Amino acid sequence: MSDYLGYKDKVCVVTGAASGMGRALTEMLVDLGASVFAIDRVAAGVPGVTREIIADLGAKASIDAAFAELPERIDVFFGVAGVAGVHNSFLETMTVNYVSNKYVTDAYLVDRVAEGGSIAFVTSAGGLRWEFPDIRAELTPFTDPDADWDALVQRVADFDASYGGDLPGFRGYILSKRALNLLVAERVQTFAEKRVRINAILPAMTATGMIGDFAEQRGGMDNLKAGSTGPAGRLAEPADMARTLVFLGSDLAGFVSGSFFDVDFGMNALELAGIAPMRTKWTMHESLSAQPA
Template sequence: MKEYYSSKTVLITGGAQGIGRGMAQAFAKAGANVIITDNDKEAGQEATQWFLEQNLKVTFLPCDVADEEQVKELMEQVKEKYGQLDVLINNAGIANPSVGPLQDMDLADFDRVLAVNLRGPLLCTKYALALLEKAEHPAVLNISSTRAFMSEPNTFPYSASKGGLEALTHSLAISLTEPRIRVNAIAPGWIETGRWEKKSKRYVPQHSQQDKEQHPVGRVGTPEDIAEAALFLCSDKAGFITGQSITIDGGMTVKMIYAE
């Protein structure tokens, strides 16, 4: 992948922590010019130092992806520094699935989750278009969730936002056929991000044998699992793939479970 990404510019929203940071590391190691954006400035500054310590150059630009003016400014900064964008990864999201019973849910919480998780990818893609159009093989990747297809109780905002993002993915893929911008999604399952968080939120993962055995592959997922797929989907090796969502969950969603 290094040969392909060495001259590419990649923007990853929500790239300061979790899966986003894992993807940023992978693309930077592959030689790309990586820009991460995050609404959490503390996390962004920590991530910048973290990458520096690994001799990886990653640029941090703060942005709330739900704010149209901030997204416009973000893309202007990318334009000034790099002139074009080869890959946009819409990863930023509020990952707090459970909001309690429907009758107690604050509508403002629902609106905020949809604003970040669904409006954000739309805004970022819209204002990145002029930069993506300059690339030879432009690609957009949306980070969805298996919660778009299945739910636990009381996860209305998160599930709705990720379901919408799945639909937005195939809609954009069909709408952006000129100048041939490919748009795909990854739907992660249980991904352990404990060691990829900022210092104040970092923790050592503790997984029981039952946690592991819920997955046919015998373990919980890692950001590296998502990063490897992202590298492939955004490269020319995936040039015949668009409008698709790839579930990466260790087989958890295809495993039948019977109550004892």
């Protein structure tokens, strides 16, 4: 039988490997014969991984230490880790969800992902409409190729300060996911020159460890389910997202780059067709300016 996925003995790196989508993905990659390097703040504990690496993606020094433990050649990189922002500050949320991923992409992946390799990030349905011109204009300062870690952190702090310096973390969640989508789009040509593909999945609400935080923000689990189940009639499971990530990193997706997979059982399609109301079409400035003083 042909190995259409082509993961046998490939070096795969997964961030957020200890739980949720990252853990489901790590388990699948091990089953497919990949050499998996599992990164998280705690040990993943997935049998069969090549190495577990403890790292804090909110700290540059910790990321640098993690990459010192990784092979010089990486075949597939999966950026899964993130925080919900409900119990994190705006700066913490932006740093873990976005600054870390941009830093890893520009400082490490551009040199380490092998020819024919793949990069796939997990963003969110909360990052939809990133391509709208007015929204994209808000994001470009964060995707600037010349902005290093310190410059990005300062830009995040300045953005927060421009709205009073006390933006809630969930605002950072939306901004970070939009920015990561734009980053993927802007880096397509950079990686194409090395024959490396870069894509993203935009998950619907998924029953991971963060679901309690999202329910808290929505005013309870009933409210969350009422607004998030969509045509599927259920919340997504981590394996639903992991399967899509496996496809994107595989040989089957060898001509797929710059794609944004709405893994939502058609929720976004209904919005684009005008059948359901379009979510999050506002700029961050419009949303924040509309809040009561």
